[in-house]
Amino acid sequence: MxxxxYSALIIFTLLFIIAAFFFIRQFVNKKVSPYNLNTVMLGVLSLFMLIVSGIYSYDFYHLQTGDQKTAGGSCEITFVNGHGRSIDTxxxxxxxxxxxxxxxxxxxFPDGRYQCELTxxxxxxxxxxxxIVTTGKKGD
Structure with a gap:
């Protein structure tokens, strides 16, 4: 999953780069004022995409290399139903x-306290x- x-994110980023390239090429060919609203919006959108792509690319690199962090111990598991307004988590x-x-x-998986280790x-x-070790149930 x-x-x-991450594959969809990479494809979206590549499509954005291609669209930005054509927009910048059109901008350079028309010799339009560099401070119009479209230029500012493209700059903000490009900066946002670079930040988001950088964050997810860093995680994608760690996913591919298997270099992930771990946490473990006594954990409490709770299922949160989004009721159609958000993603179930x-x-x-x-x-x-x-x-x-x-x-x-x-x-x-029933809500409760367990011994678990996650990456x-x-x-x-x-x-x-x-x-998850299922020896400790709710009420421990």
């Missing part, structure tokens, strides 16, 4: 840090794998 997300809390799993993989990407904190 993460590979598909599974929240995992370890030592007052919350990690979100944005998929329905663990939605049938996540360094910047976005997207959980790539979670190992």
């Amino acid at each position: 993460l590979i598909g997300f 599974t929240e995992v809390t370890i030592e007052n840090k919350v990690y979100n799993i944005k998929s329905s993989t663990y939605k049938d 996540f990407l360094p910047i976005t904190k997207i959980v790539t794998q979670i190992d």
Whole structure:
């Protein structure tokens, strides 16, 4: 699932770069004033795309190399239903840090306290794998 997300992000970034190239080429050919609204909007959008692409590219690199961070210990798992307004998530809390799993993989897992170890990407904190020991149930 993460590979598909990052592949779509790379394709979107490439399409944006191609569109920006044609816009800049048209801008240079027309000799328009460099301070019009379209130029400012393109600059802000380009800066935003570079920042977002940089963050996700850094995580994609760590996903491909297998160099991910780990956290473990006593964790509390809670499924949060988005009720159609947002994405259903599974929240995992370890030592007052919350990690979100944005998929329905663990939605049938009962809420409660468990011993678990998870691996996540360094910047976005997207959980790539979670190992749960089911000995400790809710009410421990």
